[in-house]
Amino acid sequence: MKDNVVLRVVTKIIVPVILVFSLYVQFHGDYGPGGGFQAGVIFAAGFILYALVFGVEAIDRVFSAATLRIMTALGLLLFAGVGFWSLIGGERYLDYDALAQEPLVGQHLGIFLVELGVGITVAAVMITVFVAFAGRTPD
Amino acid sequence: MLTLILLVLLVSMALALLRAVKGPTVYDRILAANAFSTKTVLLITALGFLVGEAEYYIDIALMYTLVGFIATVAVLKVSEFGNLGQSGAVRSTPAEQSHK
Numbered sequence: 001m002k003d004n005v006v007l008r009v010v011t012k013i014i015v016p017v018i019l020v021f022s023l024y025v026q027f028h029g030d031y032g033p034g035g036g037f038q039a040g041v042i043f044a045a046g047f048i049l050y051a052l053v054f055g056v057e058a059i060d061r062v063f064s065a066a067t068l069r070i071m072t073a074l075g076l077l078l079f080a081g082v083g084f085w086s087l088i089g090g091e092r093y094l095d096y097d098a099l100a101q102e103p104l105v106g107q108h109l110g111i112f113l114v115e116l117g118v119g120i121t122v123a124a125v126m127i128t129v130f131v132a133f134a135g136r137t138p139d
Numbered sequence: 140m141l142t143l144i145l146l147v148l149l150v151s152m153a154l155a156l157l158r159a160v161k162g163p164t165v166y167d168r169i170l171a172a173n174a175f176s177t178k179t180v181l182l183i184t185a186l187g188f189l190v191g192e193a194e195y196y197i198d199i200a201l202m203y204t205l206v207g208f209i210a211t212v213a214v215l216k217v218s219e220f221g222n223l224g225q226s227g228a229v230r231s232t233p234a235e236q237s238h239k
């Protein structure tokens with residue numbers, strides 16, 4: 001599909017837009033529709049579109065299999081880490097009030113970090129699933 | 140007025156769906172599915188103005204546009220080449236890939 005010039009140009013134009021939109025959904029999720037899961041899926045969709053046109057090996061240049069594994073674990077670690085951070089702060093698990101002196105600041109910081117963790121994990125898992133399906137070669 | 144627009148959109152979506160089911164060739168079906176997703180975007184936007192929270196619904200409509208484009212590309216690729224991943228000829232065997 002790489003030799004199709006319309007598809008190639010449109011993909012190169014639209015992929016950055018998709019990635020920026022996913023960041024918007026991620027960080028604007030407090031005020032509008034969105035959140036970590038949706039942002040992760042949109043982020044992965046951008047890479048999936050690129051891989052559809054330029055071949056699944058193109059993903060390897062940015063996210064190798066090892067990087068994807070690390071990202072999956074890293075997002076989960078961020079999520080659980082925020083929970084244990086609030087435990088250390090003397091509150092219940094994932095009670096964001098413990099993260100800062102001011103409860104409002106703590107709530108903002110907590111939901112930001114937790115959603116970021118969800119987004120990283122979901123994006124990595126979605127790309128992994130696509131690579132696992134599309135990377136197979138026909139027998 | 141907006142309710143009338145919604146009704147017209149729903150009728151035209153039903154017609155596109157009819158073409159997708161009946162369509163003699165695979166390109167008719169893909170084109171009908173693409174038209175259906177475009178009309179869904181319009182429906183979401185019109186619904187947003189009807190409800191009065193257009194700023195939220197336009198975000199969702201934008202998202203639907205992008206995902207609809209990706210879905211069309213994916214379906215076209217599968218129907219044309221029979222696989223999702225390879226950009227051209229198959230280069231490596233499964234045994235080589237598992238060593239990565």
